[in-house]
Amino acid sequence: MIETPTTPPPASRSPMVKNIIRESGIAIALLLLVLVFSLTTEHFLTTANVTNILTQVTINLILGVGITFVILIGGIDLSVGSVLALCAVVGGTVMNLPGLGVIEAVTFATLASVAVGIACGMLNGLISAYWGLPSFIVTLGMLNIARGAALTVTDARTIYSFPPAFNAFGSQTFFGVPLVFLVALLLVLVSWFVLTRTVFGRILYGIGNNEEAVRLAGHPVFWYKVAAFTIAGAAVGVGAMIYVARLNIASPIIGVGFELNAIAAVIIGGTSLNGGRGSVLGTLLGAFIIGVLANGLVLLGLSDFMRQMITGGVIILAVIVDKYRERLST
Amino acid sequence: MRLSKLLTVSALAVSLAVPAMTGAAFAQDKPVVGLVMKSLANEFFKNMLEGAEAHAAEKGTYELRAVGMQSETDIETQINAVENFITQQVDVIVIAPADSRALIAPLKRAADAGIEVVNIDVELDPQAKTDAGVELAFVGPDNREGARMSGDTLAAELGQGGKVVILEGNPGADNAIQRKLGFDDSIAANGLELVDSRTAHWETEEANSVFTNMLTANPDIQGVMAANDSMALGVVKALEAANRTDIKVVGFDNISAIRPMIQEGKVLATVDQFGSQMAAQAIDKALEVLAGAPPLEGWIKTDLALITADTQN
Structure with missing residues (x-):
């Protein structure tokens, strides 16, 4: 976005530099939003409200980080909302198994939730990579399968009794920062490291840019694809447990439409739907733009319908801006 | 034990409707009641289905065929369900409409085909009913x-x-x-x-x-x-x-x-609002009409109860 005479010719720019250019643009947009809401509303920039925003972005951020891996290889995951419900109800069921102490119950439940997420993600990856099917279709199928499975597991009932210590974790803060947000932040940092500092990560970008070249270089593209979907599934498993801890319910009907919000966070964050370009730091910023908008527009007293229109407008605007950024940074 | 159900997940068909056919073993000459609900993922309709199934089993005088759908707004599945019931020539259709206008045309076809149609849960739009020239009774809560x-x-x-x-x-x-x-x-x-x-x-x-x-x-x-x-x-x-x-x-x-x-x-x-009994009540009313009682009309209000800490005990 910022083109200065001293920058080297476009062709020599490393992906890192490109990403920083992209993210600074999104960061400026976020800062502008924060500035506007700080000036126009009384409560926006208070410790309590910042804590609220951090809590409110957490689940979307976790789902978005997972989906970033999938979108980077040129795929999409529409199943995360339903898989979240399945993970939550399986985790919730495990947590209520008789004869477990609190620590065992929470540990087993978390493992079960993440395992279910991994299984669903892996299935998405295996099926779409093996038969070369569009992940749009495969994950749309999984969206239905996971929802049906969640309803089957619970017989369509809501689970609502959990250990108090587990619920306390859902609302605990550390110097104003919710613990659940710290979990999300940790996922962002680990993902950022994996994507930018490891061969594995570079190959994922490579698959998004030129799958054939990666294949010719002798890398098992199939398994890298499966891995990307599996990571997305694992993230959903974590998000599901945070949902249960925060809201104290595990219901088979939760998470409807969450995938769209998470994909929006990824796209606003500058990750290209064509794959190969973007980063989890962008997703972090994208999730915050959505969260800050949702929070600030209520504080401003704007009607629900206006709020919806503005959020939609921001998504489209982000893609348009991305087009220009793309030209500037390549 | 519920985890074992999870293992059968891969065998689950990705069906867009959730057909819950019941009572197929009943004798042919009993009146057939088609029950069209909204999402069975919603505990309210789940309870309604169970209430109706219990009612059917207890009375044993009619055959219940129940259909749910995938989401609250899946209007097309409901329309298809109504049309299927018309084809099957059921005697009664009890429906919780997903949309207060879109279902009127297919329900009019059902009524014209001689099926006793009872509207439950959410009332069909009165103006749209008048426009379509159809009179359907509503059994439901206020x-x-x-x-x-x-x-x-x-x-x-x-x-x-x-x-x-x-x-x-x-x-x-x-x-x-x-x-x-x-x-x-x-x-x-x-x-x-x-x-x-x-x-x-x-x-x-x-x-x-x-x-x-x-x-x-x-x-x-x-x-x-x-x-x-x-x-x-x-x-x-x-x-x-x-x-x-x-x-x-x-x-x-x-x-x-x-x-x-x-x-x-x-x-x-x-x-x-006692959702579990709502369908059963409507079915009773419709069966009475089949047995010769005067036709249903207007709004037949079902029970409502305020629940507080005092009333719960």
């Missing part, structure tokens, strides 16, 4: 009245001038509109002050976030009227997070997850 009862309990607690907010259901959904009107009635009648009113699409997580933000903007809120209990649950968690024990909450639906909250005083009241 959502507006129920919301007023719930709101009045909150008003009695807060007294005149109490500041309240409303969490609404899906914009445009008939029961959401009726419940909002009931809350408004209560606010006007009891001299409460409405500070803000927003939708959280019936959802717990969204209600949690939206209400938290409303509370930030209006820290002097004293009471919350949630149009369903799922949203009330999200409000309760938001109040716990904000350490606000002074704010009172009322809900609607009496789902099982809300009951401990009422016991603990975290939720003041909710309303039960």
Whole structure:
């Protein structure tokens, strides 16, 4: 976005530099939003409200980080909302198994939730990579399968009794920062490291840019694809447990439409739907733009319908801006 | 043991409707009742189905064929279900319409085919019925009245001038509109002050976030009227997070997850509209007509009950 005479010719720019250019643009947009809401509303920039925003972005951020891996290889995951419900109800069921102490119950439940997420993600990856099917279709199928499975597991009932210590974790803060947000932040940092500092990560970008070249270089593209979907599934498993801890319910009907919000966070964050370009730091910023908008527009007293229109407008605007950024940074 | 069901998941067909055919083993000469519900993922309709199945098994005088659908707004599946029932020449169709207008045309075809049609849960649009020249009786609860009862309990607690907010259901959904009107009635009648009113699409997580933000903007809120209990649950968690024990909450639906909250005083009241009996009542009425009773007309109101910590025990 910022083109200065001293920058080297476009062709020599490393992906890192490109990403920083992209993210600074999104960061400026976020800062502008924060500035506007700080000036126009009384409560926006208070410790309590910042804590609220951090809590409110957490689940979307976790789902978005997972989906970033999938979108980077040129795929999409529409199943995360339903898989979240399945993970939550399986985790919730495990947590209520008789004869477990609190620590065992929470540990087993978390493992079960993440395992279910991994299984669903892996299935998405295996099926779409093996038969070369569009992940749009495969994950749309999984969206239905996971929802049906969640309803089957619970017989369509809501689970609502959990250990108090587990619920306390859902609302605990550390110097104003919710613990659940710290979990999300940790996922962002680990993902950022994996994507930018490891061969594995570079190959994922490579698959998004030129799958054939990666294949010719002798890398098992199939398994890298499966891995990307599996990571997305694992993230959903974590998000599901945070949902249960925060809201104290595990219901088979939760998470409807969450995938769209998470994909929006990824796209606003500058990750290209064509794959190969973007980063989890962008997703972090994208999730915050959505969260800050949702929070600030209520504080401003704007009607629900206006709020919806503005959020939609921001998504489209982000893609348009991305087009220009793309030209500037390549 | 429920985990074992999970293993059969891969065998689950990705069916867009959730057919729950029952009672196929009954004798052929019994009247056949087609029950069309909304999403069986919703505990309310799940209970309704179980109530109807229990009723069918207990009476044994009719054959029940029940169909649910995948989501609250899956109008096309409902239309297909009605058309299938017309083809099957069932004797009675009992339907909880997903849309108060879109279902009128297929239901008119059913009525014209000599099927006794009874509308439950949400009333079909009266104007649209008149336009289509069709008369269908409605057996169901008065959502507006129920919301007023719930709101009045909150008003009695807060007294005149109490500041309240409303969490609404899906914009445009008939029961959401009726419940909002009931809350408004209560606010006007009891001299409460409405500070803000927003939708959280019936959802717990969204209600949690939206209400938290409303509370930030209006820290002097004293009471919350949630149009369903799922949203009330999200409000309760938001109040716990904000350490606000002074704010009172009322809900609607009496789902099982809300009951401990009422016991603990975290939720003041909710309303039960006895969904489990609604379909069974409508089926009884329709069977009476088949047996020669006069045709059903107008609005046959079903029971509503206010649930508080006092009534629960």
